[in-house]
Structures are given as C-alpha cells and as structure tokens.
Amino acid sequence: METGIEIEILKKGTVKVVLDDRNPSTAQKLYENLPLEGAAQLWLEEIFFPIPLEHEYENPSPSSDKGDVSYWPPGQAFCIFFGDSQPASDVNHIGMVVEGLEIMKSVEEGDWVVIKRLF
Template sequence: MQVWLEIGTLKLKIALNDTLTARKVWEALPLEAEVSTWGDEIYFATPLELLQEKPQETVELGEVAYWPPGQALCVFFGPTPISGPGEIRPYSPVTVIGKVVEGELEALKGVRDGEKVRLTRV
C-alpha cells in the first residue's frame, strides 16, 4: 500500500506498513486537511478515531505515524521541540504506519500552518 502526500507542489510517496492502523488510514482515503507544524514535524487531523497500536516514544527520520490524542497523521522530518540529542520525539506516543520512500523530506521545512494537504492512493 502506497499513498501520495501532496502540499502545494510538494509531493511525497509513503509506503504504509502492515498494521491495522495503516489499513484503516488506507480505507479512509482520500483525505484532505489543513497542516500544522511543530518543530520538524507536520501533522493534520483525520476523521479516524483509532486506539494506540504498538506505541512508540521516538521515531525515525521520514516515518509517518498516527497520533491518537489528536486523531492526526504526523510526518517526521527532523527533531521536534522536545527531542533529545540524536532523537526524534513525538509530543506523546504514536503508532508508526509507514515511511516516506520518495520525495524530498527537506522540502517539508517550507510548509506553513494552514496549508492544504491531500493524501491519496498511488
């Protein structure tokens, strides 16, 4: 399962993993929302209300996760305001659902709060 994440002219391909959470996101596509930023993370609300699955307190560069308290999808492209040295730490535990496999993560640094994001199947 692969999806496109589009913000303006920025386009990233994400490979979803084999979790129940990733399958629920896939079934809900297409999704459109407004982006919020937090350090080197973008996130956006979804209509999904899912329980935590395999919660992680830190993530890897380029990982995409579902954050249950905000019912949001998050894309991590660097440290957040609470990251320690050499780590990427979400605000609270997340369920990793995939990873960016194509496109420039660095371009996410130019994304601003309120921009429109679209998530569709490849």
C-alpha cells in the same frame, strides 16, 4: 503487496510513502479511508493535522525517525516527521517517506495537504 500513499502539499510538491507493518491495523484503516485532507500544522520538525479517523493505540512508540509517517490517537492526527524532533506523546507509526521528504521543510502553517492512495 506493498501499499503506498501520496501526500501532496498544494503548490509545494508531492511526497511518496510506503505503508509498513509496525501498526498494520492503523495503516489499513487509514488506507481504507483515503482520500483525506486538511490544513498543515507545525510542531518543531513535524507536520500534523486532524483527520476523521478514530483508532486506538496499537503498537505505540514514544520516539520517531526522520521520515516516519504516523497516527496520533489522542488528537486523531496524521503526522509526518521530517527532522530530528520527537512526538509529544506515543504515536502509531504506519509508514516511511521514500521520496520527497525535503519538500516538508518548505511547508508552512495552513498549507493544504491531500493524502491519497498511490498503489
């Protein structure tokens, strides 16, 4: 069964993500702990924020593609890559944005982000 999550940026819009099998244990643990929320932080073309989830590296990747949704173990952070920037260090990719990626360009530092189960 395909698993999806919704990322809502309050007052900006909603993004849909399909979780994939690049880091299945990380994706499953995130999904089981939803809903999660926090204040957006920006780094180049990446939105991230710390979440109360501890998980080690599973299949770490030093690079990302536009639309990747990832978990960064050293900072216990949820990350959305919406442009060409790359992670500061290895991440566990857990899914891909399938709808609404353009909304991420309007996100500002401190915008409230809510992640919840979609299906």
